[in-house]
Amino acid sequence: xxxxxxxQAIKEALVEEMRRDPTVFIIGEDVAEAGTVFKVLSGLVxxxxxxxxxxxxxxxxxxTGLGVGAAMTGMRPVxxxxxxxxxxxxxxxxxNQAAKVHYMSGGKLRVPLVIRTTMGATRRSAAQHSQSLYxxxxxxxxxxxVLPSTPADAKGLLKSAIRDDSPVVFFEDKMMYQVxxxxxxxxxxxxxxxxxxxxxxxxxxxxxxxxMVQVALEAAARLEGDGxxxxxxxxxxxxxxxxxxxxxxxxxxxxxxxxxxxxxxYGVTAEIAAVIAEGAFDHLDAPVRRMGAMNVPVPFSPVxxxxxxxxxxxxxxxxxxxxxxx
Amino acid sequence: METGTQRAIPAIPKEELLQMYEQMLRIRIFxxxxxxxxxSGKMPGLAHLYIGEEAVAVGVCxxxxxxxxxxxxxxxxxxxxxxxxxxxxxxxELLGKAAGYCHGKGGSMHIADPETGNLGANAIVGGSTAIAxxxxxxxxxxxxxxxxxxxxGDGAFGQGVLYEAMNMAALWKLPVIYVCESNMYGExxxxxxxAAGEVLARPQACGIPVKEVDGQEVRAxxxxxxxxxxxxxxxxxxxxxxxxxxxxxxxxxxxxxxSSYRSAEEEEAWIRExxxxxxxxxxxxxxxxxxxxxxxxxxxxxxxxxxxxxxxALDAPYPEPGEVTQNVYP
Numbered sequence: 001x002x003x004x005x006x007x008q009a010i011k012e013a014l015v016e017e018m019r020r021d022p023t024v025f026i027i028g029e030d031v032a033e034a035g036t037v038f039k040v041l042s043g044l045v046x047x048x049x050x051x052x053x054x055x056x057x058x059x060x061x062x063x064t065g066l067g068v069g070a071a072m073t074g075m076r077p078v079x080x081x082x083x084x085x086x087x088x089x090x091x092x093x094x095x096n097q098a099a100k101v102h103y104m105s106g107g108k109l110r111v112p113l114v115i116r117t118t119m120g121a122t123r124r125s126a127a128q129h130s131q132s133l134y135x136x137x138x139x140x141x142x143x144x145x146v147l148p149s150t151p152a153d154a155k156g157l158l159k160s161a162i163r164d165d166s167p168v169v170f171f172e173d174k175m176m177y178q179v180x181x182x183x184x185x186x187x188x189x190x191x192x193x194x195x196x197x198x199x200x201x202x203x204x205x206x207x208x209x210x211x212m213v214q215v216a217l218e219a220a221a222r223l224e225g226d227g228x229x230x231x232x233x234x235x236x237x238x239x240x241x242x243x244x245x246x247x248x249x250x251x252x253x254x255x256x257x258x259x260x261x262x263x264x265x266y267g268v269t270a271e272i273a274a275v276i277a278e279g280a281f282d283h284l285d286a287p288v289r290r291m292g293a294m295n296v297p298v299p300f301s302p303v304x305x306x307x308x309x310x311x312x313x314x315x316x317x318x319x320x321x322x323x324x325x326x
Numbered sequence: 327m328e329t330g331t332q333r334a335i336p337a338i339p340k341e342e343l344l345q346m347y348e349q350m351l352r353i354r355i356f357x358x359x360x361x362x363x364x365x366s367g368k369m370p371g372l373a374h375l376y377i378g379e380e381a382v383a384v385g386v387c388x389x390x391x392x393x394x395x396x397x398x399x400x401x402x403x404x405x406x407x408x409x410x411x412x413x414x415x416x417x418x419e420l421l422g423k424a425a426g427y428c429h430g431k432g433g434s435m436h437i438a439d440p441e442t443g444n445l446g447a448n449a450i451v452g453g454s455t456a457i458a459x460x461x462x463x464x465x466x467x468x469x470x471x472x473x474x475x476x477x478x479g480d481g482a483f484g485q486g487v488l489y490e491a492m493n494m495a496a497l498w499k500l501p502v503i504y505v506c507e508s509n510m511y512g513e514x515x516x517x518x519x520x521a522a523g524e525v526l527a528r529p530q531a532c533g534i535p536v537k538e539v540d541g542q543e544v545r546a547x548x549x550x551x552x553x554x555x556x557x558x559x560x561x562x563x564x565x566x567x568x569x570x571x572x573x574x575x576x577x578x579x580x581x582x583x584x585s586s587y588r589s590a591e592e593e594e595a596w597i598r599e600x601x602x603x604x605x606x607x608x609x610x611x612x613x614x615x616x617x618x619x620x621x622x623x624x625x626x627x628x629x630x631x632x633x634x635x636x637x638x639a640l641d642a643p644y645p646e647p648g649e650v651t652q653n654v655y656p
Contacts (some may be wrong), residue, residue: 065456
């Protein structure tokens with residue numbers, strides 16, 4: 001199968017959906033000629049013109065609200081928010097407007113809006129350009145939250161997100177844009193709400209999201225040498241959350257580690273650990289182990305920053321402990 | 327800047343004037359009934375009455391087509407009615423009944439009615455200012471020739487998203503009219519204590535043309551709105567209309583002790599001299615376009631319609647409990 005980078009897969013999804021549906025357009029800071037700071041959208045403006053690839057002012061709240069209004073009136077906007085940290089500027093528009101419109105109107109209005117943004121640390125960008133804040137949004141009924149971990153998933157999930165009639169927030173790991181992976185050439189989508197087993201195993205389950213899927217797979221490879229068989233499950237979307245897939249894997253292995261790049265406190269790891277504890281309690285040999293980002297603002301110095309994100313070595317160590325091999 | 331009241335208001339056909347009178351009176355009597363329902367414990371939640379400001383909603387919406395969009399505010403009953411909402415479904419929504427515009431899920435501050443172009447009332451001050459730009463961009467992209475009116479109060483001058491929204495509307499020449507209902511108070515604080523400098527300089531700084539009108543004179547509001555709406559429909563871009571008006575009642579029904587922020591004398595003077603319904607009634611009589619008995623007849627008709635609407639809502643069933651989980655996602 002041909003290989004694409006994560007960034008190319010994202011762009012291909014946008015191109016296909018913009019061709020398929022004339023109501024799809026993109027708006028955000030530096031999305032047109034600049035093709036975003038990450039160059040993910042390079043050339044898109046040449047294909048679709050500035051009418052559908054719109055450079056906006058640096059106004060996250062305004063642009064997100066614009067997306068909500070356009071979505072309510074027949075368009076399918078894709079709002080680009082450069083860094084996930086900047087969703088904080090648009091929180092009223094996302095939480096009080098986008099997420100509420102359908103419910104508050106008794107189902108009469110819809111907001112088929114996609115907000116594409118980024119997440120992830122270790123880019124030496126310090127505390128305001130490195131956070132993974134999707135737990136804030138997964139907390140809000142009315143929103144869907146997507147966390148792709150491979151180029152193929154990114155493409156298929158983004159196409160589903162654009163076709164979805166709900167507001168969807170799509171988080172891309174900015175460290176992953178250059179990562180390559182197989183992507184089918186034929187048309188396909190990946191449904192929202194279906195987890196994917198990235199590696200099958202029997203001794204311990206590692207539930208990992210986005211950037212942490214590669215970390216989990218690396219840990220699994222190391223553990224193989226120690227005779228520990230690891231299953232890696234990627235929920236792919238936090239909302240809807242494929243609870244049964246997580247519970248099934250937990251029942252199978254009896255030991256679970258949840259790894260995620262959001263802050264550990266009150267975060268995704270806590271929610272998923274609770275889902276597994278509720279659904280698989282009788283099958284667990286040990287309490288579910290959580291590994292999130294360290295509960296500190298992300299520091300600049302590489303020596304400090306590298307400590308804040310779970311590593312394959314740390315995950316492997318935790319797995320050994322859990323299996324009584326430490 | 328043009329000041330609408332200083333110029334002669336173009337003649338408006340008698341039939342239209344009578345319709346505007348009827349619409350304003352409908353809002354007035356509707357709101358009086360809301361007050362009654364609220365104070366008698368039949369209406370839950372909050373009620374922000376539009377009494378005193380009727381000429382703004384009616385004058386502006388009269389300049390719009392049915393398919394044009396509006397966004398509204400927490401004080402939005404008047405906007406909804408002026409854009410064509412039916413009193414039965416309005417009252418039903420206010421009482422949390424299944425027959426309401428939002429099936430009882432929105433209530434007083436969130437009435438939406440896509441059938442009449444009403445994209446919804448918004449309980450976040452300034453919360454719909456960017457949504458209105460999006461609707462305007464959508465209208466432009468879809469080539470529908472629709473115009474969007476964003477109603478907001480002077481309290482929204484304190485919200486940053488208003489400036490982000492006006493900036494984009496001006497950059498892209500979008501068909502959106504920002505209608506500021508300047509009623510002198512944001513909740514319990516005088517506007518002069520909350521907004522520095524000249525507020526009209528703010529849209530002007532984005533290159534948005536502004537008009538200033540007496541918001542108690544529905545003919546002046548209509549004339550100004552009509553010009554701005556037509557200009558926007560021709561592709562002339564956004565406009566800003568400030569309507570000087572007054573909240574005859576409190577911020578909400580429960581706001582009864584208002585002496586901390588405004589005097590009883592001030593309220594009485596506005597109610598006595600600047601009542602928009604009475605002002606149009608007097609004009610109609612002086613111009614011999616209607617006599618007192620004709621206005622009385624309109625009054626009776628509207629009161630009957632409102633009474634029937636209240637009864638409809640009181641009799642209507644509540645939503646089924648199971649509806650609580652419906653409409654979270656389409």
